[in-house]
Amino acid sequence: MRQTWRWFGPKDIVRLSAVRQAGADGVVSALHHIPTGAVWTRPEIARRKREVAFHADGAPTGLTWDVVESLPVSEDIKRQTGDVRAHLANYKASLEALAAEGLATVCYNFMPVLDWTRTDLAFRVDHGGRTMRFDLADFAAFDLFILQRPGAPEDFGAALKDEAARRFSAMDDQARTALARNLSAGLPGAADGWTLDGLRGQLALYDSLSAKRLRAHLVDFLAEVVPTAEKLGIRLCCHPDDPPFPLLGLPRIVSTEADYRFFLDAVPSPANGVTLCSGSLGVRPDNDLPGMAERLGPRIHFVHLRNVRREGIADGIRASFHEDEHLKGVTDMVATIAALLREESRRRAEGRADAQIPFRPDHGQDILDDIGRGGQPGYPAIGRLKGLAELRGIMTALEHPGVRCG
Structure with a gap:
């Protein structure tokens, strides 16, 4: 699996030299300064590529921009209101510009209004x-x-x-x-x-929008953009809801394996795929991460590896949780990685060009000098370095000639 690292651009307090020293080969980034619904142009994309590839003094970083996370889907597209037609056209134009600059893996999500949701950003x-x-x-x-x-x-x-x-x-x-x-x-x-x-x-704009209707809007979005992505050789991959249950009366439609299967079957293209996030999906006790990695494997284009620990307070499928160390928590990380490595082996046997699946150590705990640095919540330097090292260790062991991973 290809080791990548999320980087928020030149203002990120985790410098690219630290990313390389952590052992990553590629960067996951986005053009956060461009408003949702607007076109990502080739010059803007090329500039981010240069920022990833070279330090300010012109020395090479040794890194490449491997995954776009995220090319955001506008609320108008999700609701099918307002500027939906213009936003769909702009989304396809952005895909064309990304492909022209050599970007082939594009992560997105379909969460209405909210992105990730936490009540405490610095829980001890x-x-x-x-x-x-x-x-x-x-x-x-x-x-x-x-x-x-x-x-x-x-x-x-x-x-x-x-x-x-x-x-x-x-x-x-x-x-x-x-x-x-x-x-x-x-x-x-x-x-x-x-x-x-x-x-x-x-x-209030979502008051009359049911989960069934939002699911239909996701399929409509994919039916519109997937043909463009397929023509361009781009792999679209949908990130799950975080957390994977309804909040604030909003529908959640990418929370389970059945949710994924619905829109993968509705638009059956290799360009329509999955971002497997073990942390988001792992919050629900009915999500079997090793099994999902196995069964959804051919359509997994990008992976987030992190772990969570569910806590005592629960209400139906909803529960309290905190983000645990990468090898602790509720998800069997060794079994999940083993399933992903088996998928890579199958892809190599089939001769697939995307045999190597990019992953990143998703989030991390603030430890040591991370504490008090004021970095992006969930994205410390040392905590993620520790997580990447642990995940790399599992992969190295499972891929050792003397070890069988399945």
Whole structure:
């Protein structure tokens, strides 16, 4: 598997020299400064390629831009409203520009309004490091008493509502503000400032959109863009919902193996594929990650490897969790990697050009000098280096001539 590393561009406090020293060969990046729905032009893409390939002094970094994460899908496309036709045309134009610059793997997601969602961005774990956490009771307290979303009382069980009320009563104004700020960190455009009224307005736009309808819109999107991707030799890969269950009354449609199978079968093209995220999918106890890696293998174009630990507070399929060390938590990482290596072996036997699957150590705990550096939440230097080293160790052992991985 090809070792990659997410890099947020020249403003990322983790420098490319550190990425190379961590052992990565490629970079996962995006043009975050371009508004969602606008065209990614060849000059902008070429500039990011140069930024990845060369240090400021002109010395080569030894790295290449391997995966686009993400080419975002606009809310108009998801809802099929407003500028949907223009945004679809721009999406295809962006794919054409990416292909012209040699980019062939494009990750995206279809989560409405929210991207990843956490209630605590610096939860202290037992060894003293920090990690991201989703506390279901704190989230319910936000939804019920801070956002005061219509319909929220019907979305939570009695025990969870009681606990949320206790949590809210125990919070001072500073704690309530911090909770709202943490939850807004995963909102597209959050850096520009989201208000509660602004969030309520976005949620209202989805009031009449069911999961069935949103699923149909995903298929419509793919039917529109996959032929272009296939012609260009681009592999599109959909990232799962994070976390993989409904939030704030919004439908979630990429949370299980059945969800993936639905849109993969609806648009049966090798250009229509999967980003297998073991952390996002691993939150649900009914997701079998080694089995999913095996069964969805031929359509897996990109992999995020991280682990989570579910905690005590649960309400149906929803549960509290925090991001654990890469080789701890609920996902059997060795079995998952073994399944992916078997898939690579099958691809080599078939002569597939994409036999090597790119992966990155997704997220990481803040440890050692990461603590207090103020980096992008979930993307510390040392925590990810540790995770990549551990994952590399598993792969090295499983691929050793004297070891059989299946």
